[in-house]
Amino acid sequence: MGDLAIEGRGLVCDRGGRRVFAGVDFDVSAGEALVVTGPNGAGKSSLLRTIAGLIELADGTLELTGGDPELPLGAHCHYFGHENALKTQLTVRENLEFWHRYYGDCGVSVLEALDRVGIGHLDHLPAAVLSAGQRRRLALARLVVSHRPVWLLDEPTAALDVASEVRLGELMSAHLLADGLIIAVTHGSLPLAETKSLKLGEARVA
Amino acid sequence: MTGAFSALFVREIRLAVRVGGGALMGVLFFLTVVSVFPFAVGPDLKLLSRIGPAILWIGALLATLLSLDRLFQSERDDGTLDLLLLGEHPIEVLVFVKAMAHWVATGLPLVLAAPVLGIFVNLQPIAIGAVMATLFVGTPALTAIGAIGAALTVSLRRGGVLLAILVLPLTIPVLIFGVSAATAAVTEPTPFLTPFLFLCGLSLLSMVFAPIAAAAALRRSGD
Numbered sequence: 001m002g003d004l005a006i007e008g009r010g011l012v013c014d015r016g017g018r019r020v021f022a023g024v025d026f027d028v029s030a031g032e033a034l035v036v037t038g039p040n041g042a043g044k045s046s047l048l049r050t051i052a053g054l055i056e057l058a059d060g061t062l063e064l065t066g067g068d069p070e071l072p073l074g075a076h077c078h079y080f081g082h083e084n085a086l087k088t089q090l091t092v093r094e095n096l097e098f099w100h101r102y103y104g105d106c107g108v109s110v111l112e113a114l115d116r117v118g119i120g121h122l123d124h125l126p127a128a129v130l131s132a133g134q135r136r137r138l139a140l141a142r143l144v145v146s147h148r149p150v151w152l153l154d155e156p157t158a159a160l161d162v163a164s165e166v167r168l169g170e171l172m173s174a175h176l177l178a179d180g181l182i183i184a185v186t187h188g189s190l191p192l193a194e195t196k197s198l199k200l201g202e203a204r205v206a
Numbered sequence: 207m208t209g210a211f212s213a214l215f216v217r218e219i220r221l222a223v224r225v226g227g228g229a230l231m232g233v234l235f236f237l238t239v240v241s242v243f244p245f246a247v248g249p250d251l252k253l254l255s256r257i258g259p260a261i262l263w264i265g266a267l268l269a270t271l272l273s274l275d276r277l278f279q280s281e282r283d284d285g286t287l288d289l290l291l292l293g294e295h296p297i298e299v300l301v302f303v304k305a306m307a308h309w310v311a312t313g314l315p316l317v318l319a320a321p322v323l324g325i326f327v328n329l330q331p332i333a334i335g336a337v338m339a340t341l342f343v344g345t346p347a348l349t350a351i352g353a354i355g356a357a358l359t360v361s362l363r364r365g366g367v368l369l370a371i372l373v374l375p376l377t378i379p380v381l382i383f384g385v386s387a388a389t390a391a392v393t394e395p396t397p398f399l400t401p402f403l404f405l406c407g408l409s410l411l412s413m414v415f416a417p418i419a420a421a422a423a424l425r426r427s428g429d
Contacts (some may be wrong), residue, residue: 083285101213
């Protein structure tokens with residue numbers, strides 16, 4: 001998977017009859033992180049959802065090279081959105097076990113993944129009693145427990161404390177080293193050394 | 207793929223039986239609706255036993271619809287739906303598995319509760335058996351057809367009522383064959399088997415086509 005790359009050209013997104021963004025171009029390849037910034041309403045989240053295939057592309061081309069040709073781009077992606085996709089009635093472990101089995105095994109066990117995000121000791125608790133930051137970390141464990149080459153992160157640092165932010169940085173760096181690819185939306189700065197950036201609202205790769 | 211969907215099935219059942227799940231709610235609603243009927247109809251035992259199968263069927267239909275509106279909406283509300291759609295598995299199968307898990311958790315208890323409620327409406331033992339048999343093969347059709355409505359109304363805040371309006375007309379054939387098979391079992395010359403087989407056919411047909419329709423609706427729900 002060394003030559004994995006995503007190329008977007010002239011992307012246009014319409015939502016509810018309103019044009020959110022137009023003429024967005026970007027390139028990301030394996031081992032690179034693209035940080036998308038821009039004012040509120042510039043379409044950062046819409047861009048991520050468009051890449052995942054959750055919103056239909058109004059115009060432009062979005063191409064994945066080096067992936068599995070039988071699967072759509074969305075099936076290569078881990079989407080880490082605003083919502084944590086947790087069931088509060090299930091325990092921490094049951095929540096993660098489900099995604100582990102649904103998205104497929106990558107050699108990391110559920111407990112290992114929980115440990116890696118620092119909530120291994122909470123595995124038997126119902127997700128309902130977790131704090132906002134702990135829920136975010138549980139959602140993050142989903143990216144660790146199954147392998148998908150593309151990470152689409154929407155405000156990944158929201159609700160995380162400093163220590164968790166460092167941990168997130170480690171996870172992201174490890175993912176990039178393993179020839180993964182990250183597209184992240186953020187208002188702050190990401191705990192990563194080197195990133196490409198895309199500013200929406202001006203829509204050009206700097 | 208089997209592993210992914212068996213995981214989904216197990217999760218659905220777990221969610222249904224835990225606090226706030228739909229499993230118990232459906233049966234309780236069924237019980238309430240059916241036990242209200244004799245109060246309205248009055249103490250005419252003959253009349254009750256004649257319309258008994260219809261009462262049980264209407265009760266089961268309403269109980270199924272009541273719990274269906276959360277089938278996809280609860281997944282959408284917490285962001286799970288996006289992630290389920292991003293799986294590498296066909297969405298049609300996803301809908302089918304969710305619908306069947308829903309049936310096991312809420313439809314099957316209705317079938318099992320039917321004998322008790324049959325006594326409330328003065329059904330003969332043979333009629334109770336017939337109602338159970340028709341509910342057993344008919345309720346999967348109700349769940350499958352309801353899943354289309356649940357998928358269509360997934361992005362609406364108060365989709366429950368619209369769901370009922372959309373789905374109830376579509377369930378009329380199931381209701382007709384279900385009730386006529388159940389009554390045919392006790393009224394002499396009319397055969398039980400003919401409407402019963404029609405009911406089986408309707409059930410199989412809707413289990414095949416409803417997931418396709420619901421998946422199409424879910425694919426368009428991301429916006």
